[in-house]
Amino acid sequence: MSESKHEYDGYFHRLKPALLSKAEEFVILGYEDISIEDLWRFLTEKAWKKPKEGIRVHELVSDVLSLKAGDFMNFATVEAFRSQVDSLEDLENEGIQQLLKTDED
Numbered sequence: 001m002s003e004s005k006h007e008y009d010g011y012f013h014r015l016k017p018a019l020l021s022k023a024e025e026f027v028i029l030g031y032e033d034i035s036i037e038d039l040w041r042f043l044t045e046k047a048w049k050k051p052k053e054g055i056r057v058h059e060l061v062s063d064v065l066s067l068k069a070g071d072f073m074n075f076a077t078v079e080a081f082r083s084q085v086d087s088l089e090d091l092e093n094e095g096i097q098q099l100l101k102t103d104e105d
Contacts, residue, residue, distance in 0.1 A: 006044040007051035018064040042075050
């Protein structure tokens with residue numbers, strides 16, 4: 001699950017059957033490496049970015065079951081690029097630190 005706490009995290013176990021069903025649907029569509037944790041991350045970071053007060057379980061189940069593969073894949077693609085950029089920035093910062101160290105020596 002997501003590192004930061006989300007208001008709906010307490011519903012994760014109750015929504016697990018719907019998440020499993022959606023993950024199985026994605027496998028049928030050819031997206032085999034999507035876990036229920038990946039789906040949960042999409043929902044909490046994108047679809048449920050602004051939690052509603054007094055949400056009901058059936059509304060959350062509906063959100064899970066109506067999730068479209070294209071929406072999830074767009075999110076996953078952006079996250080992958082963001083991760084690569086962050087890694088490159090980290091490498092660049094390390095490289096700069098190494099250059100500064102060798103200049104001081």
